[in-house]
Amino acid sequence: MSxxxxxxxxxxxxxxxxxxxxxxxxxxxxxxxxxxxxxxLEIPAGQKVLLVGPSGAGKSxxxxxxxxxxxxxxxxxxxxxxxxxxxxxxxxxxxVGLMQQDPETQVVQSQVADDVAFGAExxxxxxxxxRQRIPEALDAVGLGMLPLDHRTQELSGGQKQRLALAxxxxxxxxxxxxxxxxxxxxxxxxxxxxxxxxxxxxxxxxTLLVVEHRLDAWAGHMDRVIVLEPGxxxxxxxxxxxLIDDEELRAELSAAGLWVPNYLPQVPTAAIEPGELLLEAxxxxxxxxxxxxxxxxxxxxxxxxxxxxxxxxxGAGKSxxALTLGGLLQPxxxxxxxxxxxxxGLDASSFSxxxxxxxxxxxxxxxxPEHQFVTQSVREELAFAPLRAKASGGHxxxxxxxxxxxxxxxxxARLGLEHLAEANPFTLSGGEKRRxxxxxxxAAAPQVLILDExxxxxxxxxxxxxxxxxxxxxxxxxAIIAVTHDEHLASTLSAGQIRLAARADQAPAITRxxxxxxxxxxxxxxxxxxxxxxxxxxxxxxxxxxxLDWVSAVVIVGATLLAFPLAGLSVERFLKRAWPxxxxxxxxxxxxxxxxxxxxxxxxxxxxxxxxEGSVHGGIATGLRAxxxxxxxxxxxxxxxxxxxxxxxxxxxxxxxRFVLGALAGMRLLGLMVEEFSTLGLARRARGVGNFGTxxxxxxxxxxxxxxxxxxxxxxxxxxxxxxxxKGFGLGERTWIRTASFTGRDAAVxxxxxxxxxxxxxxxxxxxxxxxxxx
Amino acid sequence: xxxxxxxxxxxxxxxxxxxxxxxxxxxxxxxWAWSAGYGLFSLAFAAFPPAAALLTGVWLFPAVxxxxxxxxPGAALYCELLAAVIEALLGSHYGLTVxxxxxxxxxxxxxxxxxxxxxxxxLGVALLAGLFSGLFAGVxxxxxxxxxxxxxxALKLFHVVATGVSGxxxxxxxxxxxxxxxxxxxxxxxxxxxxxxxxxxxLAAK
Numbered sequence: 016m017s018x019x020x021x022x023x024x025x026x027x028x029x030x031x032x033x034x035x036x037x038x039x040x041x042x043x044x045x046x047x048x049x050x051x052x053x054x055x056l057e058i059p060a061g062q063k064v065l066l067v068g069p070s071g072a073g074k075s076x077x078x079x080x081x082x083x084x085x086x087x088x089x090x091x092x093x094x095x096x097x098x099x100x101x102x103x104x105x106x107x108x109x110x111v112g113l114m115q116q117d118p119e120t121q122v123v124q125s126q127v128a129d130d131v132a133f134g135a136e137x138x139x140x141x142x143x144x145x146r147q148r149i150p151e152a153l154d155a156v157g158l159g160m161l162p163l164d165h166r167t168q169e170l171s172g173g174q175k176q177r178l179a180l181a182x183x184x185x186x187x188x189x190x191x192x193x194x195x196x197x198x199x200x201x202x203x204x205x206x207x208x209x210x211x212x213x214x215x216x217x218x219x220x221x222t223l224l225v226v227e228h229r230l231d232a233w234a235g236h237m238d239r240v241i242v243l244e245p246g247x248x249x250x251x252x253x254x255x256x257x258l259i260d261d262e263e264l265r266a267e268l269s270a271a272g273l274w275v276p277n278y279l280p281q282v283p284t285a286a287i288e289p290g291e292l293l294l295e296a297x298x299x300x301x302x303x304x305x306x307x308x309x310x311x312x313x314x315x316x317x318x319x320x321x322x323x324x325x326x327x328x329x330g331a332g333k334s335x336x337a338l339t340l341g342g343l344l345q346p347x348x349x350x351x352x353x354x355x356x357x358x359x360g361l362d363a364s365s366f367s368x369x370x371x372x373x374x375x376x377x378x379x380x381x382x383x384p385e386h387q388f389v390t391q392s393v394r395e396e397l398a399f400a401p402l403r404a405k406a407s408g409g410h411x412x413x414x415x416x417x418x419x420x421x422x423x424x425x426x427x428a429r430l431g432l433e434h435l436a437e438a439n440p441f442t443l444s445g446g447e448k449r450r451x452x453x454x455x456x457x458a459a460a461p462q463v464l465i466l467d468e469x470x471x472x473x474x475x476x477x478x479x480x481x482x483x484x485x486x487x488x489x490x491x492x493x494a495i496i497a498v499t500h501d502e503h504l505a506s507t508l509s510a511g512q513i514r515l516a517a518r519a520d521q522a523p524a525i526t527r528x529x530x531x532x533x534x535x536x537x538x539x540x541x542x543x544x545x546x547x548x549x550x551x552x553x554x555x556x557x558x559x560x561x562x563l564d565w566v567s568a569v570v571i572v573g574a575t576l577l578a579f580p581l582a583g584l585s586v587e588r589f590l591k592r593a594w595p596x597x598x599x600x601x602x603x604x605x606x607x608x609x610x611x612x613x614x615x616x617x618x619x620x621x622x623x624x625x626x627x628e629g630s631v632h633g634g635i636a637t638g639l640r641a642x643x644x645x646x647x648x649x650x651x652x653x654x655x656x657x658x659x660x661x662x663x664x665x666x667x668x669x670x671x672x673r674f675v676l677g678a679l680a681g682m683r684l685l686g687l688m689v690e691e692f693s694t695l696g697l698a699r700r701a702r703g704v705g706n707f708g709t710x711x712x713x714x715x716x717x718x719x720x721x722x723x724x725x726x727x728x729x730x731x732x733x734x735x736x737x738x739x740x741x742k743g744f745g746l747g748e749r750t751w752i753r754t755a756s757f758t759g760r761d762a763a764v765x766x767x768x769x770x771x772x773x774x775x776x777x778x779x780x781x782x783x784x785x786x787x788x789x790x
Numbered sequence: 791x792x793x794x795x796x797x798x799x800x801x802x803x804x805x806x807x808x809x810x811x812x813x814x815x816x817x818x819x820x821x822w823a824w825s826a827g828y829g830l831f832s833l834a835f836a837a838f839p840p841a842a843a844l845l846t847g848v849w850l851f852p853a854v855x856x857x858x859x860x861x862x863p864g865a866a867l868y869c870e871l872l873a874a875v876i877e878a879l880l881g882s883h884y885g886l887t888v889x890x891x892x893x894x895x896x897x898x899x900x901x902x903x904x905x906x907x908x909x910x911x912x913l914g915v916a917l918l919a920g921l922f923s924g925l926f927a928g929v930x931x932x933x934x935x936x937x938x939x940x941x942x943x944a945l946k947l948f949h950v951v952a953t954g955v956s957g958x959x960x961x962x963x964x965x966x967x968x969x970x971x972x973x974x975x976x977x978x979x980x981x982x983x984x985x986x987x988x989x990x991x992x993l994a995a996k
Contacts, residue, residue, distance in 0.1 A: 289828060391974060441975035502851045553886055560887065560935055633940035643887035652879060673807055678872050681811030685876065688819045721820050721972055725813070729859075729977040733810035736805035736980070745804045747857070788936035 020423035027639035030191030031061035031222035034081065036094045041076055041085065050076040053095070056241070059534075060189075062360040063216060063223040065233050065255065069271035069442060070244035070474070074226045077243075078192040081224070082741045083107035099190060099510055107583050109190065112183030113741035116195040118172040119687055120734035121179035123656055123742070126413040127153070128787055132752045134186040134742035136752035139247035142752045144609040145185065149752075155218050156211040167400045168686060171329065171651035174775020177211045184215050184740065191216060191224045198472045199234060201329060202500050205232050228474055230268075234258045242268070245379040246509045252760070272446075272474035279503050285486040287509045290319030293357040293463055293494055294340065294365075294377075298349035299663040301332060305694075309347050310336050311515055317463060319356075321483075322495040322508035334382070334467050336515060341379035341465045342366050342497060343697045353377075357462055376460035379701040385726065386691075386698035388440040389719060393432055393451060396440050397423045397663035400459035403703040413460075422458060430454045431480070441726065442513060446477035449681055457700065463490060470504050482507050529699045535656050538583030540764075546667060547761035550648045551768025558772045559640055564784035566641035567775040574771050575646045582654045593649060597642070606636030657682060663755040673745050680735055688728060695723050773774060791795030800908065802862050803975055805980050814869045815902045820952030831936035840938075840945050843928065843952035846959025848876075849891075850881070854965040856918055861982040863908050866919065880968050887935055891927065894934075895920035898926030899961070913991060916966035917958055924957020925950060959983070 036056040042049040053072040058064055064765075066074055079085050080097055083106050095102040099111070114121055124130040129762060135145045151158050156177040172177060176196055183191060195207045195210060209232050216223040227233055234240070234255045258275055266277045294317040302309045310332035317340075319324065322662035325333045328664055338344045339351065342365030352363045361368055365377055381387055390396045401422055404413040414422065424736055426431045430450045435443060440451060449469070469485075470478050485508060489495055495508060505512065510579065535541045540548065555574075559567055579589060592636050609621070614629030661679045667674040704716050740743070779785035820927035824900025874892025878885075899919040906915055931937045938949060972978055973987035 088894060233813070272899060299950040402981070439974050439976070441977065556885055557887075563936070563940070606840075606842075607938075610941065610945060612940055630940065637940060641885075644887055646885075647884045648878065657879065662863075671802070674868065674886050675804070676874075677807035677811045678814075681815045681872075682876065682879075684812060685818065689822065690815055692819055692823060722968055723945075723970060724819065724976050725816055725968065726977045728812045728816035729972065733805065733977075733980050735812070736808040739808060740804045745807075769838055 020042060021693045030189065030220045032100040033060045034058040034224075035098040035101075036096070036188070036547060037098075039080075039097045040092075040094035040426065041073070041080060042092040042094075044075070048246050049092075050246075052082075052247055054243075056249060058222060058224070058239075060195060061222055061234070062218055063213075063238045064225070065230070065237040065240045066224055066226045066243065067230065067240065067268070068250070068275055068318070069245055069273070069444075071245045072243040073246070074243055075194055077111060078224065078226060079192050079506050080104055081110045081190065081192055082113040082364045084113075084737060086680050107746075110134075110186045110188040110743070111741070112180075112186060112188040113737070114176065114183065114191075114193045114196050115734055116198040117731070118175035118179075118199060118736050119398045119684070120731050121738055122167045122170075122175050123182075123683070123735070123739055125167055125656075125679070125683050126163070127158070127161050127165045127167060127178060129658060129753070130167055130396065131181045131700065133186050133744075134182050134385050136749050136751060137746060138186060139142065139745035139748055139750050142272045142754070145750070145752050148185040149181075152184040155184055155212075157207060158182045168683070172200040172203060174209050176204075176208050178199060179738070180208075180211055184219060186742065187219065188221055190222045191219070192223070192494050193223075195226055197227065197229065198287055203329075205611045209233065209236070215329055222325065228272065229274045231256055231274065233476060234276050252665065258767075262558040267347050269475055272477050272553070280475050280482070280509050282479060282482040282486060285322065285489045285509050287321055287489070289321050290492055291356050292354050293317050293319055295352045295354060296340070296350065297352075297382050299336075299339065299346055299351050300337045300348035301344060302347040303335055303338075303344065305347075308332065312349055313513060313515070315340075315513060317494045317574055318422065318488055318498065320492045321493050322505075322510035322598070324505045324508075324510045324512045325496065325498045325515060326500070326512055328517055331515040331517045332519075333515055337379070337465050337467050337496065338697060340377075340463075340700060342368060342373050342377050342380060343700055349355045370700050371403045374400050374456070374459040374461065374701065374703040376461055377463045378456035378459060379642070379698075380453050380456050380464070380468035381465040381694070381698045381701065382471065383698075384448040385441060386450050386695055386723070386731075387455065388448075388723075389699060389702050389704055391439055392437050393440055393443070394427070395450060396422060397426050398456050400455060403457045426454050426458055430485070445472070449473055449477055450480060450484075453481065456486075457488065457702070461493070463494045463496065466495070466499075467751055468498055468500070470499065472500045478504075489736050492712040499556055525723055534584050535654050538654055540578075540582045542760075543654070543764050544653045544755060544757050544761035545665045547753075548655060549660070551771075552651050554765070554768040555771040555775070556644050556647055559643055561635050561787055561789075562657045562776070562779060562785050563633070563788050564779050564782075564786060565636045565639050566782045567779040568636070570775040570778050571643040571771065572646055572775075575643075575650060578650060582648075582650050584653055588653075589649070593646065596597055600638040601646075602643040603641050604634035606634070608634035645747065657756070659753065661750060666751060666755045667757065672749060676744070677739075680739060681732070684728075684731060684735075688730075692720070694726050695720050696729075696769065699723070723725050799982075802860075802864075802912040803841050806860050809981060810856050810865055810869050811872060812955070813853055813856050813859060814872035815876055817855075817869070817873040819842075819848055821849065821873070821877050821991055822880055840941070841952065843949045844956050846953040847920070847924060847956035847958075848962055848963075850895050850899070850920065850927060850957045850961035851965050853896045853962045854919045856910055857899060857903050857919065857970060858916060858965055858969040859978060859983045860909060860984070861908065863904065864900070864953050865925075866899040866903055867893070870899070870923075881934065883991035890935065892932045893989055895923045895927045898923040898957075900931065911986070912989065913963075916978060917962040920965065921954050921958040922960055927957065927977020928953030 031499045036054045038054045040049050068074055077457045083104055099109050100118050102108045122130055123133050130153050131149045133143045135148060157771060158177055158181060167178065197208055213236055225233055236701060237255050240253050240255050240258060241249055242248040248525060251673050296313055296315040298312040300309050300312050325336060328335050339346055345366045353365045361372060388396060390399055398419050401414045401419045427436055432447060432451060444452060470482055482504060485495060606627050609624050611625040613630060615624055616628045617625050619626040658679055664670040664676040699720060816859050826831045853866040853870035853872040859867040871892045872889050883957045899922060902915060902919040930945040934947045938946060969983060970987045973984060
């Protein structure tokens with residue numbers, strides 16, 4: 016594979032590349048049919064093309080082929096030719112930009128400027144040229160107002176996509192490929208993203224290929240529409256205006272699930288007959304955890320057979336409210352009462368119900384279907400809830416096994432999933448997963464059904480089926496609550512609405528749990544080379560391993576405390592970070608005091624164990640040493656950005672950059688995964704898994720939750736790898752815009768660490784407490 | 791076997807690197823969730839603290855899981871070391887020694903996979919890798935890092951055996967089961983282990 020050429024062309028000479036496919040075909044490993052067969056296509060340089068087709072038409076495969084990401088080995092076969100400006104696409108001689116639909120995996124680095132530079136660095140563009148391109152690229156996508164060190168984690172989905180686009184622009188590609196760029200972002204983000212894409216195409220002159228199933232946003236701005244045929248070539252090649260004028264074409268495309276402009280699938284509107292009161296919220300305030308942001312107070316009466324939609328801007332806490340109404344979160348303030356008609360013998364607080372009792376009363380459908388899959392087949396998935404649902408009082412089973420079988424069969428038929436009954440839920444298509452996730456919750460026959468963005472990102476066919484299913488449920492007397500932006504859905508369900516505004520008195524939601532790229536501040540230590548700090552901490556603490564005495568440990572602890580002002584750490588911030596270490600030190604000391612070697616006076620006796628003078632001294636020394644080993648790391652962590660550390664490792668210690676940058680890209684997902692882990696816990700409770708069971712059940716539930724986390728992690732890893740490869744990662748030598756330097760000051764820090772380590776050991780030797788642990 | 795095929799089998803692609811990294815990060819999250827509950831477990835062992843070694847396997851699974859999924863030389867070492875880095879970054883109470891532990895534990899598993907020339911990924915090899923990872927951890931903690939210098943010789947030996955058993959069960963068996971479970975979901979489709987669920991469950995299968 017030859018490296019991607021980059022000539023550093025100026026704006027005047029840049030232009031798009033021409034694409035030619037001649038009988039091109041591609042057959043994925045382990046698939047029966049080819050993804051693309053005999054495709055003939057010519058796209059002149061600079062053209063803007065909308066590429067559409069039903070799912071399975073090979074659109075993504077074509078984009079990946081053009082981006083040079085498909086690798087032919089024995090089992091994957093390519094036929095015919097695919098040329099970019101006359102040269103084979105697989106040779107990657109021209110920079111090509113690719114954007115996929117998941118915003119989280121389109122961003123690679125933790126700071127804005129680093130992320131824009133990532134692709135250009137991989138193409139070995141001169142760092143001074145990259146630094147010029149960064150502000151230009153950010154301006155072109157409408158993110159010029161962001162500080163260059165802004166944390167990418169804090170951007171919205173639409174902004175992340177625009178940032179990814181800026182990174183593509185900085186590579187100066189002749190071809191930009193966008194794979195459903197707006198599918199995973201909120202409606203208000205779509206317009207700005209679309210405009211950013213069009214502007215990027217304008218300033219770069221690049222040829223533009225956009226795959227979308229929602230055509231309204233794009234149709235009016237493109238030069239040409241190409242419709243692909245599943246497993247074949249081009250079905251239609253036409254002027255975008257015909258998407259609006261040509262009724263026959265519109266009917267054909269909408270039947271294939273595409274959202275043609277101004278098309279709304281029609282489902283008979285629900286006839287509403289309000290029934291009895293089920294659930295009542297009075298000044299209800301919701302929050303994910305005790306210290307996370309709170310929503311506005313809400314009043315709501317939920318009656319059988321009625322629908323309510325929850326609307327509101329991003330960050331208002333709509334999903335959090337839905338989780339609280341679903342009995343999955345405890346109300347932060349106010350009242351939420353399940354009326355006897357719903358509680359049926361249980362307490363009025365739905366949060367206190369066991370999972371099995373909850374699912375038969377209130378069902379929650381999460382936004383991501385995969386979060387709620389708990390078994391290995393579609394059939395088991397549908398049988399899971401009815402087999403566990405508890406009847407009145409919350410003890411007896413609601414159904415016997417024969418009833419469950421019949422129920423599952425009828426659900427399979429209703430959902431159109433009969434042919435997939437034995438398939439693994441995770442292997443279904445997006446629309447099938449969505450239908451199944453609704454079906455699994457309906458299987459427990461809850462009286463209240465709560466859905467979070469049920470129609471988000473779905474094609475028109477799935478929309479029609481979902482809306483039909485929900486109307487049916489309403490008319491059966493189920494109460495429906497949906498968080499949705501979809502007005503057509505709200506009117507089809509004849510829904511009332513509550514609007515949630517973001518509370519003005521609080522900061523926007525921040526990521527909970529640990530984050531790795533927290534700002535490191537501007538303290539003196541923050542400016543020191545990360546390797547120098549790492550070396551100093553190692554030199555100061557590792558000698559402690561050789562001895563078990565309190566003198567050396569006290570020297571290190573004391574010196575570290577004196578250095579805290581250099582790191583800008585206050586006592587309060589220090590205690591916040593250090594308390595687990597203190598606890599661990601005490602627990603360690605207790606363990607040794609109990610079982611350590613005994614000598615001297617006996618203080619206490621528990622069976623075969625005794626606490627003696629000797630074992631207590633040993634315990635104290637062990638606890639102090641653990642503390643002394645860990646404390647200096649706080650200085651390092653509080654003042655070091657992992658990206659800087661990675662850069663220094665790669666540039667100064669010659670650690671292979673593919674592994675360093677791969678690790679950093681993975682670490683950026685940490686905060687996201689922590690959040691996902693807690694969401695998984697809730698999503699699985701909503702399926703009847705988890706809390707309040709026996710110890711074995713709880714361990715099983717936790718293991719399942721870990722496995723579910725790994726599935727999501729692997730999916731993201733796959734998408735992130737595609738993003739990084741498309742940005743030229745791993746092709747060869749790269750350049751760095753962050754250069755690591757090693758100055759006299761850095762050397763002084765390193766030397767101080769070495770001196771400290773020696774001083775600690777020296778002090779212990781002088782005091783006569785030094786004792787070699789291997790002696 | 792020709793050299794090109796060997797290189798293709800043993801060389802790391804971008805997707806291998808990113809997947810290994812993300813597995814290590816997800817392991818860090820699991821450590822984090824685990825350590826929140828770990829205090830409770832530890833309290834249960836307050837009557838006989840050395841028994842807490844039976845829980846060590848939780849810290850060893852990234853090595854075996856990473857190798858079983860990526861199937862490349864160095865995967866066990868890389869995943870365990872990176873998971874240790876994440877643990878250190880999240881504020882581990884072991885300080886930088888956690889990196890040494892990560893290296894040692896990863897090495898234990900890595901040597902087993904290397905001994906089978908990175909060609910066998912069956913249950914037996916997984917159990918052996920978990921066991922060695924545990925033994926390496928136990929020996930280094932009891933005799934080299936000397937966390938338990940005050941233990942009596944019998945207790946040190948108990949510690950090594952307990953970490954070995956824990957590694958065998960938690961890191962070995964659970965990782966092997968997890969790999970099969972993951973393969974069934976199609977989440978491994980881009981990786982060398984994509985057919986892991988179709989491989990036989992026999993101890994010494996090819």
